[in-house]
Amino acid sequence: MHLDRYLSKYAGLSRKSILRLLNLGKIKVDEQVTLSRDHPVNDFSKIHIEGKLLNLHKPARYFLMNKPAGILSATTDPQHTTAIELIAETEREDLHIAGRLDRATTGLLILTNDGKWSRHITEPKQKVPKTYRVETVYAISPQTANLFSKGIYFAYENMTTSPAEIEILSPTSCRLTIYEGRYHQIKRMFAATGNRVKNLHRESVGEIKLDSALRPGDYRALSQAEIDSIWRTKPEKGE
Numbered sequence: 001m002h003l004d005r006y007l008s009k010y011a012g013l014s015r016k017s018i019l020r021l022l023n024l025g026k027i028k029v030d031e032q033v034t035l036s037r038d039h040p041v042n043d044f045s046k047i048h049i050e051g052k053l054l055n056l057h058k059p060a061r062y063f064l065m066n067k068p069a070g071i072l073s074a075t076t077d078p079q080h081t082t083a084i085e086l087i088a089e090t091e092r093e094d095l096h097i098a099g100r101l102d103r104a105t106t107g108l109l110i111l112t113n114d115g116k117w118s119r120h121i122t123e124p125k126q127k128v129p130k131t132y133r134v135e136t137v138y139a140i141s142p143q144t145a146n147l148f149s150k151g152i153y154f155a156y157e158n159m160t161t162s163p164a165e166i167e168i169l170s171p172t173s174c175r176l177t178i179y180e181g182r183y184h185q186i187k188r189m190f191a192a193t194g195n196r197v198k199n200l201h202r203e204s205v206g207e208i209k210l211d212s213a214l215r216p217g218d219y220r221a222l223s224q225a226e227i228d229s230i231w232r233t234k235p236e237k238g239e
Contacts, residue, residue: 003029004037007047011054012096012118026050050076055094060114062227063087063095064208067109068216073100083109086217098122099130099181099205107132107202108210111219120230121205124180127162128206128230131177132186135199139171144193152189154182161189175203206230 007013013021018037025033028048029041041047047054052075065083067073072080075096080103084092098110098118112118121128144166151160162179169175178185187197203210207229214220 001041002037003027003034003039003041003047006041006045007049007054008115008119010115011049012098012112012115012122013049014122021049052094055113060117061091061095061112062114062117062222063091063111063219064210064214064222064226065109065111065219066210066214066216067101067106069104069106071217072103073097073109083111087111087219101202102184102200105200105202106216107200108205108208109202110205110208110222117227117230122181124162124182127179129177129179129204130181130202131175131204133169133173133201133203134176134186134190134197135173136190137172137196137198138194140166140168140174140195141193144190144195147193148176148189152192154188157182161185164189172198207232 001009004015004018007018007027008015018027021027022035022037025035026049027034029039030046031048065086067083070081071086072082074082075084076082083097084095087095094113095111096113096115096118098112098121101107101109110118110121120126145168148164148166151163153160161182164179165177167175176186178189182188186200190197208222208226211220
């Protein structure tokens with residue numbers, strides 16, 4: 001199997017992330033740095049990603065974290081503290097993040113070593129809902145709900161977002177549910193309405209909800225019911 005397909009299937013990485021890591025020389029196959037996404041690999045290949053061995057034979061682990069502001073959604077970083085570093089050393093090996101949050105964004109973050117499961121969360125075609133509490137700089141315009149329900153066109157990707165659901169909580173705050181996880185998606189959606197996001201906090205992914213008692217920086221293992229709930233989210237017909 002080609003390296004990019006293998007990492008997409010088993011490590012929960014998007015093709016874009018794989019290309020970035022390859023270009024940075026962050027992927028090794030059998031102790032050798034490779035720059036080719038077509039490098040042939042199999043289950044006996046020894047693959048390191050950013051210095052960490054991809055091990056497919058360890059028990060699957062699933063964690064929910066209340067991510068604080070200022071923490072980077074990454075495995076390693078030379079300058080900033082990463083979410084992985086908040087996990088106990090005995091538990092963090094091989095973990096990756098299933099749906100990253102911006103450094104300033106807070107709330108529900110999922111970490112796992114199950115690539116197939118995490119891909120179900122992050123693939124836009126699966127339509128797994130992600131709900132955020134949003135605070136804006138300016139009052140939310142009356143047209144926002146209608147615009148979001150139709151989808152916002154992103155010229156860079158040449159695509160339109162899936163219809164989003166908004167619940168107005170105050171003139172400058174709302175609860176927003178989206179069904180993808182595009183780059184800076186919510187900030188770009190509000191920018192398209194002439195507004196700016198001041199604070200962003202993720203409350204839920206699918207049926208998995210952030211515990212109100214879980215303090216920023218704390219985490220817990222997901223229950224089996226929470227893990228299984230992700231598989232119940234199916235793409236709409238025709239997707």
